[in-house]
Amino acid sequence: MRKITLPERPDLAAKAEDAGFTFAHMHGEPYWDETSAYQFTLAQIETDLEDPATELHAMTRQAVDRIVGDQALMAKLGIPPAHFDLIADSWARNEPEVYGRMDLAYDGTGPAKLLEYNADTPTSLYESAAFQWQWLEDQLAAGVLPEGADQFNGIHEALVERFKELFDPNTDIHFSAMPDTPEDYATVESMAWAAREAGMGAHYTDLNKIAISKNKQFLDDQDRVIGTLFKLYPWEDMLADDFGKHVKDSGCLFIEPAWKAVVSNKGLLPVLWQMFEGHPNLLPAFFADDVAEALVAGGTPDPAVADAFGRVADQIRAAHVVKPIFSREGASISIVEGGDVTETSPNTDYDRHPRIVQAYHALPEFDGFRPVVGAWIVGHACAGIGMREDRSRITQDLSRFKPHFIAD
Incomplete structure (x- = not known):
């Protein structure tokens, strides 16, 4: 490429x-x-x-x-x-x-x-x-x-x-x-x-x-x-x-x-990860409400997803993307690295919707x-x-x- x-x-x-x-x-x-x-x-x-x-x-x-x-x-x-x-x-x-x-x-x-x-x-x-x-x-x-x-x-x-x-x-x-x-x-x-x-x-x-x-x-x-x-x-x-x-x-x-x-619907992404965890073409993804506590030092996610989250916790905490379940053209999406929001879309049209958390994967740069x-x-x-x-x-x-x- x-x-x-x-x-x-x-x-x-x-x-x-x-x-x-x-x-x-x-x-x-x-x-x-x-x-x-x-x-x-x-x-x-x-x-x-x-x-x-x-x-x-x-x-x-x-x-x-x-x-x-x-x-x-x-x-x-x-x-x-x-x-x-x-x-x-x-x-x-x-x-x-x-x-x-x-x-x-x-x-x-x-x-x-x-x-x-x-x-x-x-x-x-x-x-x-x-x-x-x-x-x-x-x-x-x-x-x-x-x-x-x-x-x-x-x-x-x-x-x-x-x-x-x-x-x-x-x-x-x-x-x-x-x-x-x-x-x-x-x-x-x-x-x-x-x-x-x-x-x-x-x-x-x-x-x-x-x-x-x-x-x-x-x-x-x-x-x-x-x-x-x-x-x-x-x-x-x-x-x-x-x-x-x-x-x-x-x-x-x-x-x-x-x-x-x-x-x-971006809620599809955590469902896919639950069903096909580790698939090479998927990124770890979870419903934000399920792992909110786990993203805070010392917190524990919902027991139903604790094991799955634990296997990728370091990856998610290092860098992840927060996305509303409904969004178009990057609206209301944020990148979080080391616990800090490092980039966010100026368009906030979809802020009202629940969110998912997806592991960050850098796009190539040309x-x-x-x-x-x-x-x-x-x-x-x-x-x-x-x-x-x-x-x-x-x-x-x-x-x-x-x-x-x-x-x-």
Whole structure:
């Protein structure tokens, strides 16, 4: 794994405009940055990223099966008691999942470590699936990349096949996001593009224009009944507002399904550690309330987790990350080293939520930036990656997207 300086395409601005990539620059800085790219070997991709991410996804499904059968555990994950049955029934009915993005720490040498799994509303899909592939083709044609260079990017094709697998031809699917959010719209349109290619009918409607019929069905902005809805709206928010109380009786199939509320949730991380302690791609993680006393000199954790915590106590006390069970773009996350908070996100939007404690694992540093690998899961397998990098040790909303390529 190397970071290689490369010339930017001379017509980059025009290409971004033609593609509708309106957020290639944000907040006065480039979001898409192709002045350099990350180079991987094929072995690094296949052995260190693709296979482990696919295995981790299978492990998360085992964790879901455990969580939905334990109401106390669902409560720890912040699921409102009124919706316990909705989550459990969604899993029992095997409501289908389409996609998710695992954020991995990887430096090219050791096992990739799972930092978190956004399995409900991951963005950066367009950049990963489409624009970085265009970059690869253009830079190969220009002779900038070595002949035979490739990219781990079968995301779009995998999405097309997933829609074909799940739905009959001509099935109408609605796609929805909040208005005036270009990044969200790009993700939604990327999904709709794949659905159309798979032979589906794809209809967009703003989330805030969805209505409820007298028959308790969801309606789009043209009063059409919504039978299947891809919604870029987190389940934790939906279950907490008025929208959520109508889900159960709506007859609507949701993408992603309701059971993803316990996967796109940092409470998943301590459950995974409990079930697969010592797995090379996991970091030790615990619910903060379970180990609060243990993080104070002389304290003792809850007896149920005492043994597990004791095996990694020195590692956790030396450095750990405190994360809310719900958080986006690094918000409300802190790094604690030697008992002192050494870095924290300026965004405190998720401070109200319970927290987990996860062992700190340093991201590699290249030219003052720290990359995170976003491993895209489509169906049940890893289909590609996207790279984001940040100057901060906490990847936040001002991170940059970087293309990657494979060349041995």
